[in-house]
Amino acid sequence: MGEAQMLAESKIEWGSSDHFYKIDEIMESVSYFAIRASSDLALEKGKYPYFEGSEWSKGVFPIDKANENACKLVDRGGLFGYTHDWNALKEKVKSDGMRNGYLMAIAPTSSISILIGTTQAIEPIYKRKWFEKNLSGMIPVIAPNLSPETWAFYTPSFELDQRLLIRAGAIRQKWIDQGQSLNIFITLDKASGKYLNDIYMEAWKFGLKSTYYLRSESPDTAKQTEGVADRSIECLSCQ
Amino acid sequence: MERKKIYNPNSDEQTRDRKIFGGNPTGIFELNDIKYQWAYNLWEVMLNNTWFPKEVDMTRDVSDYKQLTDSEKTAYDKVLAQLIFMDSLQTNNLIDNVNPFITSPEINLILVRQAFEEALHSQSYAVMVDSISTNSAEIYELWRRDMMLKHKNDAIAQVYDELSDNPTEQNIVKAMFANQILEGIYFYSGFTYIYTLARSGKMLGSADMIRFIQRDEVTHLVLFQNMINSTKKERPELFTKELLDEVYEMFRNAVKLESEWGKYITGGQILGLTNDIIEQYIQYLADERLKAVGMEKLYNVEHPIKWVDQFSKFNDQKANFFESKNTNYSLGSLDLDDF
Numbered sequence: 189m190g191e192a193q194m195l196a197e198s199k200i201e202w203g204s205s206d207h208f209y210k211i212d213e214i215m216e217s218v219s220y221f222a223i224r225a226s227s228d229l230a231l232e233k234g235k236y237p238y239f240e241g242s243e244w245s246k247g248v249f250p251i252d253k254a255n256e257n258a259c260k261l262v263d264r265g266g267l268f269g270y271t272h273d274w275n276a277l278k279e280k281v282k283s284d285g286m287r288n289g290y291l292m293a294i295a296p297t298s299s300i301s302i303l304i305g306t307t308q309a310i311e312p313i314y315k316r317k318w319f320e321k322n323l324s325g326m327i328p329v330i331a332p333n334l335s336p337e338t339w340a341f342y343t344p345s346f347e348l349d350q351r352l353l354i355r356a357g358a359i360r361q362k363w364i365d366q367g368q369s370l371n372i373f374i375t376l377d378k379a380s381g382k383y384l385n386d387i388y389m390e391a392w393k394f395g396l397k398s399t400y401y402l403r404s405e406s407p408d409t410a411k412q413t414e415g416v417a418d419r420s421i422e423c424l425s426c427q
Numbered sequence: 428m429e430r431k432k433i434y435n436p437n438s439d440e441q442t443r444d445r446k447i448f449g450g451n452p453t454g455i456f457e458l459n460d461i462k463y464q465w466a467y468n469l470w471e472v473m474l475n476n477t478w479f480p481k482e483v484d485m486t487r488d489v490s491d492y493k494q495l496t497d498s499e500k501t502a503y504d505k506v507l508a509q510l511i512f513m514d515s516l517q518t519n520n521l522i523d524n525v526n527p528f529i530t531s532p533e534i535n536l537i538l539v540r541q542a543f544e545e546a547l548h549s550q551s552y553a554v555m556v557d558s559i560s561t562n563s564a565e566i567y568e569l570w571r572r573d574m575m576l577k578h579k580n581d582a583i584a585q586v587y588d589e590l591s592d593n594p595t596e597q598n599i600v601k602a603m604f605a606n607q608i609l610e611g612i613y614f615y616s617g618f619t620y621i622y623t624l625a626r627s628g629k630m631l632g633s634a635d636m637i638r639f640i641q642r643d644e645v646t647h648l649v650l651f652q653n654m655i656n657s658t659k660k661e662r663p664e665l666f667t668k669e670l671l672d673e674v675y676e677m678f679r680n681a682v683k684l685e686s687e688w689g690k691y692i693t694g695g696q697i698l699g700l701t702n703d704i705i706e707q708y709i710q711y712l713a714d715e716r717l718k719a720v721g722m723e724k725l726y727n728v729e730h731p732i733k734w735v736d737q738f739s740k741f742n743d744q745k746a747n748f749f750e751s752k753n754t755n756y757s758l759g760s761l762d763l764d765d766f
Contacts, residue, residue, distance in 0.1 A: 298747060314745045319737065322747040323487075325628040326738065376757050381766025401748060406741040407475040407757045409645050413465045413653065 189297045190306035192313050193332045196341040202312050203343075203352030205262075211310075212262045212359050213271060219250065219292060219363035220272040226288045227281050235285030244286045247278040254362035255395025261359055293366035296400065305332055310360065311371060312345040312353070345373040346405075350387045358394035367398030376405050428594045430527040447658045448599055450530030458533065465653045466533040473540045473646050475757040478639050480551035483752050485558040485632040492559040495629065498696035503559070503630070505576060505692045506617040508569035510640075511552045512580045513613060518545040520587050525606075528599055537650055544643045551636050558632070575691050582684055583613060586677070600658060600665055604674045604720075606651040608681045610644050611716040616689035616705060622738045623699050634738075635752050641739050642754070648716075655720045671722070678713050678725060685709045699732075707731040 191211065192202065200206045230239070239245055243253075251274070263269070294310055301308045302320055316334060319326040331342045345353075350372050357370045372387060384402075391399055434454040445452070445462040461467050495503065521542040529535055556563045570576045586605040590598045618637050625634030659666055689705035710726035717724055730736070737743060746753040 298745075315743060317743070319744045320747070321744050322750040323631075325625060325631055326744065328737075376760055379757075379761050381761065381763035383765075384761075385766060403745075404756050406642060406755050407472045407760065408742070409469070409472050409649050412468045412472045413649055 189301050189304075189309050191310045192307035192342065196331070196338040197333060199337070199341055201341060201343070203348055203356065208262050208356065208359055209264065211356060212264060212362075215360045215363040216251075216271055220274070220277060222292050223249065223281065223286070224277060226286050226291055227277075227284045229287035230285035233287060236287060236289045238289060239285045242286075242289065244281055244289075247282055249274070249278070250292070250365045251362055255358065255393075258358035258362050258394045261355055261394075290366055292364035294360065294364070294368035294370075296369040296371075302327065302329055307332060310356070310368060312348055313342050314373075315344045315346070316342055345371075345403075346375050348373075350374065350383075351390055354387060354390045354394060354396065354399075357391070357396050357399075361394070361396050368396075369400040370396065370398065371400045372402045374402060374404050376407060379404065428528055428596060428599070430594075431530050445531045446661055447534065447654055448528045448530055449596065449662075452530045452532060456532040456536065458536070461533045463531055463533050463653075463657060465657075466531070466537055466650075469646055469650055469653070470533070470537050470540060471760075473537065473544070473643075475760045476642055476646065477758045478547075478642075480547065480554045480636065480639075483551070483554070483632055483635045483639065485554060485636075488555075488630050488632040489558050491629050491631075495624075496696070498694055499624065499629075502620055502692045502694070502697060503624070503633075504566050504569065505573065506620050507552055507555060508566050508573070508576055509579065509688070509692075510614070510617050511549065511556075511567065512570060512576075513583065513609060514545045514548040514552065516580075516584060516587070517609065518542050518549065521545065524587055524591050525599075525602060528594060534654065541647050541650060544647070548640050548643070551640060555633055555636060575688065579613075579684055579688050582680070583609060596662070596665055597670060600655075600670065601673065601677070603651050603655050603658070604677060607648065607655070607716050607720070608677060610648045610651065612678075612681050612685050612709060612712050614641075614644055615712055616685055616692070616709065618739075619705075619708065619732070619735055620689075620692065620697065620700065622735055623697060626734070626738070627698065631751065635754065638739055638741065638754055642741060648719075652716075652719045659721070674722070675725065678717060682709050682713045682726075704731045708735075 195202055195207055195210070198210075200210060230236075243249075296311075297309045298320070299322060307313055313331045316339070317328070317330045320329050321327075331338070334342060353370060353372065357368060360368055370391075374384070388399070428449065431450075431452060432454060435452065438451045438453045440451045440453065442457075442460045442462050444450070447463075458467070492500065492503070521538050526535055526538045526542075529538060553563075556566050560566060570580055586602060590602040618641055621630065621633050621637045624630045686706040686709045689700075689709065690702045693700050693702075693705065695702060707728050708731050710728050711730050714724040714726050714728070741754045744754065746755070
């Protein structure tokens with residue numbers, strides 16, 4: 189939770205290579221500590237029943253089965269680029285086991301992120317200011333710590349090339365065994381068959397396990413009709 | 428003026444000679460060749476806006492309504508009763524009064540769509556009444572007992588009656604302004620009241636319903652604004668000082684009527700809506716409507732409740748799909764030409 193806030197406060201542009209490196213590091217740590225914690229739990233409470241024969245038991249972790257295209261997005265120096273000692277963890281898992289067969293997914297956290305005052309999960313902000321509409325009504329929300337300094341780094345989701353969301357998703361996906369709630373945002377002027385096809389085909393090519401909602405817009409009456417003259421008048425000179 | 432013929436084979440009117448009214452159309456809807464491009468664009472937007480009242484979840488409103496204060500309940504009932512009247516009137520008015528004199532097929536097209544939408548709104552009120560009241564006749568019959576409501580309804584209907592009794596060109600133009608007043612002023616104290624309730628977390632289903640309705644009303648407003656502006660170019664001689672004075676007078680009366688109505692329904696008992704706010708808001712709306720058709724503002728006042736605009740701006744809202752109805756979509760607008 190809070191990826192967009194972290195980026196804005198560190199003045200990292202959403203979808204930049206700095207962003208991609210940063211989340212690769214973070215997701216590596218999340219993956220490492222989650223697996224280690226589950227393995228510690230196995231010591232305390234026992235392994236899950238089907239551990240023997242599982243990928244975990246063979247030392248095969250999500251990162252070992254990561255999508256090739258996704259792996260090319262960030263190069264932190266190959267085998268030597270990891271922050272954590274994965275070989276040691278693999279040995280630990282082989283001997284201690286795992287408490288969980290399935291371990292890591294990224295939840296949407298749209299309501300709780302607002303309650304605690306950060307941004308939603310892994311998502312770019314919806315807008316810099318918006319109304320969250322849920323069971324309690326409409327709640328005005330402003331991006332956390334919005335200031336002249338962070339303004340430019342809080343790019344609203346609709347303004348981003350959605351293929352960047354897919355690529356960021358692909359980087360996170362390398363480290364986790366389950367899906368992530370990755371929403372796609374599309375403005376009406378960009379809603380074309382080709383663009384949508386590109387987005388979802390890339391999601392497949394980069395090995396994303398899931399995408400979530402496709403959010404769109406209401407038509408803007410003023411935009412569609414303003415300044416549209418009668419044809420007779422436009423053509424007065426050529427008649 | 429005569430009603431247009433629905434089939435007129437002797438006409439040889441060219442597209443560029445089409446007129447808002449007083450033209451000579453063949454009766455064939457030739458839509459590959461259009462004069463009023465704004466009308467066709469508007470048609471597309473109206474189709475994109477398609478929604479259905481039964482999609483809106485009213486279940487929580489049933490219990491919310493029971494928790495409202497007596498003043499809140501009374502105001503809710505009256506707002507609903509008034510909206511019911513206006514959409515009933517408008518469905519028939521557009522088809523029976525206005526459309527027969529409009530001689531451009533692309534504009535006939537959107538008037539028919541507008542009438543359909545007004546009918547759809549009548550259905551939404553039925554859904555709303557049904558969910559809050561065990562005796563729906565109480566709300567539907569309110570106009571017989573409530574003289575303020577009767578008075579407002581009579582005043583609104585009067586301009587349209589004039590047109591149907593005496594369909595002159597001047598009366599058509601006046602009816603266009605009357606539509607602007609209806610769509611752009613008379614609906615708004617009702618809408619604002621429902622939003623005020625929703626702002627404090629009450630009757631959220633109703634507010635969703637009203638938001639959908641308002642999304643439609645915005646297109647209706649643009650429709651008549653464009654008809655007025657196009658008529659101005661086609662028939663400038665109709666916009667005499669006398670006629671414009673009459674129009675200003677219509678706006679002044681509307682502001683008076685609507686402010687009185689707003690104060691009457693809220694009775695000074697609704698948190699967030701004082702008499703001053705209501706009056707200033709209605710004045711502000713009148714100025715906006717006048718400005719949109721190139722006329723002078725009458726009041727020059729500030730918008731006193733800007734939150735209302737944000738409340739009805741769909742694209743600034745993010746709906747939790749599990750907890751409320753999403754209003755941000757555009758039906759049938761995907762462009763597949765590049766695919």
